[in-house]
Amino acid sequence: MCTVCGCGEADQHHHAHAHDSGHEHTHDHGHDHGHHHHHHGQGAAGLSIDGLSQERIVRIEQDILGRNDAHARGNRQFFESHGILAVNLLSSPGSGKTTLLERSIADLKERFDVSVIEGDQQTENDAERIRATGVPVLQINTGKGCHLDAHMIGHGVQDLKPADYGILFIENVGNLVCPAMFDLGEAARVVILSVTEGEDKPLKYPDMFHRADMVLINKIDLLPYLRFDLERCIGYLQQVNPEVETIRVSATTGDGMDQWYGWLERRRKALLAERLAGLERQAAAIRAQI
Amino acid sequence: MHELSLCQGIIDILETEASKQHFARVRKVRLLVGPLAGVDRATLSFGFDAVSRDTIAEGAELEFIDTPGLAWCFTCDRTVEIAHYYDPCPACGGHRLKVTGGEEFRILDLEVE
Numbered sequence: 001m002c003t004v005c006g007c008g009e010a011d012q013h014h015h016a017h018a019h020d021s022g023h024e025h026t027h028d029h030g031h032d033h034g035h036h037h038h039h040h041g042q043g044a045a046g047l048s049i050d051g052l053s054q055e056r057i058v059r060i061e062q063d064i065l066g067r068n069d070a071h072a073r074g075n076r077q078f079f080e081s082h083g084i085l086a087v088n089l090l091s092s093p094g095s096g097k098t099t100l101l102e103r104s105i106a107d108l109k110e111r112f113d114v115s116v117i118e119g120d121q122q123t124e125n126d127a128e129r130i131r132a133t134g135v136p137v138l139q140i141n142t143g144k145g146c147h148l149d150a151h152m153i154g155h156g157v158q159d160l161k162p163a164d165y166g167i168l169f170i171e172n173v174g175n176l177v178c179p180a181m182f183d184l185g186e187a188a189r190v191v192i193l194s195v196t197e198g199e200d201k202p203l204k205y206p207d208m209f210h211r212a213d214m215v216l217i218n219k220i221d222l223l224p225y226l227r228f229d230l231e232r233c234i235g236y237l238q239q240v241n242p243e244v245e246t247i248r249v250s251a252t253t254g255d256g257m258d259q260w261y262g263w264l265e266r267r268r269k270a271l272l273a274e275r276l277a278g279l280e281r282q283a284a285a286i287r288a289q290i
Numbered sequence: 291m292h293e294l295s296l297c298q299g300i301i302d303i304l305e306t307e308a309s310k311q312h313f314a315r316v317r318k319v320r321l322l323v324g325p326l327a328g329v330d331r332a333t334l335s336f337g338f339d340a341v342s343r344d345t346i347a348e349g350a351e352l353e354f355i356d357t358p359g360l361a362w363c364f365t366c367d368r369t370v371e372i373a374h375y376y377d378p379c380p381a382c383g384g385h386r387l388k389v390t391g392g393e394e395f396r397i398l399d400l401e402v403e
Binding site for chain 2: 058061064065145146149179206209239240241242
């Protein structure tokens with residue numbers, strides 16, 4: 001059984017379990033799970049057989065993403081207490097995300113312990129590219145899934161064991177829709193938008209861009225060959241997310257990459273400073289007791 | 291199609307509640323969905339039909355309850371209504387908005403037997 005959530009699955013997140021299985025993936029429900037829905041097993045008609053049928057309204061008031069968010073909180077707590085800066089990298093397919101990541105790792109790995117979780121529907125291709133940089137990497141294949149969720153990351157971190165005080169890049173599945181909803185427990189969401197895409201991407205995929213902390217506008221070396229209105233693109237971005245930060249980069253030529261590294265470094269420092277302040281408060285509280 | 295995993299999330303909640311609150315079938319699920327929740331209702335209903343098969347919610351209806359998209363406009367200094375993240379403030383036309391409501395995606399209650 002896994003210690004992340006007690007789900008009994010090593011690396012799967014879909015709980016498409018049979019109803020009579022003993023598999024329990026929540027911690028709070030009773031042990032009579034699986035009894036109720038066999039008595040009336042007459043299919044969709046749901047006819048009452050034993051006269052027990054009483055229609056009633058049951059109040060629930062539960063967020064549907066509540067379980068994901070609970071896992072995300074657990075992950076965030078883990079990252080914070082280990083001083084790990086977790087960065088969720090999001091983009092459409094073909095934005096140059098993996099190339100940007102390769103270059104970032106090459107430039108950062110001497111200074112920080114970098115590790116990577118790679119999310120893709122299929123193949124180990126990206127993980128192979130990242131592995132070639134020499135840093136620890138874990139591939140999560142989502143199969144039919146279109147996004148990573150916090151539960152997968154919880155397991156991924158268990159397997160990967162990222163170094164304390166390092167940077168963990170989580171390369172999400174290339175998709176501007178689905179991953180937007182799933183908090184992974186990251187410290188920052190970074191969306192990569194390349195200038196070979198339309199400048200109105202922020203308006204077309206507002207959920208994704210609204211939730212971004214940073215947008216890297218990639219492939220700017222190609223601007224002379226394209227009709228991409230950079231100012232208009234940034235205007236659209238600010239329309240959906242007035243507080244978003246942007247950096248113009250080219251992972252190929254290296255333009256703007258130092259600014260990106262500077263931003264990461266500041267985020268990492270802020271995370272560590274907060275961790276230190278928490279520990280100092282705790283130390284003071286203990287000191288006061290002795 | 292993240293709606294499929296959202297449907298699985300709904301089923302998980304229903305099955306947990308079924309054993310806690312002792313019901314055997316779900317007839318209707320009432321969902322509060324804001325316009326900014328990033329959920330497509332038609333896709334969700336379609337996915338739910340598939341995911342709920344052979345569960346206590348097979349054949350159950352999803353009913354959607356609207357809740358408005360709200361934002362605080364820093365220019366007007368008041369709450370305004372928006373339908374999309376890219377909408378301007380309906381009063382001043384500006385974009386200095388902080389979303390305060392409309393991202394809800396929650397099960398309100400169930401009709402069960």
